[in-house]
Amino acid sequence: MTTTSIPPRPTVTSPEFVEDPHKYYRVMRDHYPLLHDETSGYYFVSRFEDVARVYKDSEAFSNENYAFQMEPVVGRTVIQMSGREHTVNRKLITPALRGNYLDELLPQVDEIAASMVAEFPDSGTIDLVENFTKWFPINVIVRMLDLPKEDLPKFHDWYSSLMAFLSNLTQDPEIHAWGMRTQKDYPAYMLPIIAERRRNPGDDLISRLTQTETQGEALSDERIKALIGLLLIAGGETTDKAIASTIKHLMENPDQLEAVRADRSLVAAALVENLRYHPPVQIILRTATRDIEVAGDTIPSGSVVGCVNGAANRDERRFADPDQFNVFREDVSMQNAFLGSADHIAFALGRHFCVGSLLAKREAETAINMVLDRFPTLEYADGFVPKDVGLFTRGPEKLMVKA
């Protein structure tokens, strides 16, 4: 008789896990589909079906956790709301991200990308992360808000502090202090700008929000400040990592890179496959509102639940050959990939499905096309080996290529 041993329970916060999460995601899916992590006390869910269920059942799994993950730094926003309050508040930003205002912004997205690529040096090496993907999405948001370009490093610092704050599973005091600095500096910067736009409105998003009413009342400066903070966080690092890792995975698969280069209609397919294969947001938290059974075990009421998007998107119960990056994959719908009916889990699912997905699509398609045009052969700098970093959000730390 043969016995198969069960691998030890993974520790989500351990350095080995962060080094190679996919190795442990498989162990979680196969042996610990509901993993109770002792360091954080969180319950992690990793199979596609279970993760999708948690997102879709917003009664049993609420977004209250953003009250400790995000609210202390930027304030209360749509991402932590539920029911009617969520619907009303989401409608405030939908026109900017999915409606007419987005159509006005899109040519500017192309223009911003083109001007950044034009500044790449002609010789030597270029880090596509530091010189492009890290700054391009914030550049777009800054244009949308009509804020000074010189302040970009501030925004980057603020959203990086927030990303670190919201994924601070080990309660690192330095990360906490960094978040608290942003809590002070960000409103001190933003509130006077909002007050000025209320007095002298232009046609940027901040001005438009000062003119908006919900339920007969104007939006307060405080609420506008929080909403803008959310856009900076939600639309910066996510899109940066989506672009950088799509490029990286194409470079790891030269045949697919050449196919995409030859047929640019495949750029969107490459982006979608990357969202499945390597979602920029690997883990999202929820709070169980009652005792509830998942994967044959019970999550106690009030517990924090980690939805592991990165594991769900490689679930062999759902996708054929899931560890293979394949732009020709047929088990992910291209048509629905940026809509609430998506069949990958990079933008979550259900009522909080990413409202910025269409803007992200345009930014990423533009960026990837421009990189392909600029580099007729895309090659890593001598000796460079790319490395992914991060647990909650994950992507290449650098992408050093030959100019």
Ligand code: HEM
């Ligand atoms: C590829 C890039 C992106 C990825 C992977 C991504 C991912 C996500 C995910 C996973 C959520 C769900 C959060 C939750 O339910 O807890 C979300 C929500 C959201 N995203 Fe994105 N996002 C991206 C780009 C953007 C952009 C460019 C913007 C806007 C500038 C944006 C704005 C938002 C907002 C406002 C929400 C909250 C929606 C709500 O609560 O109803 N995202 N995003």
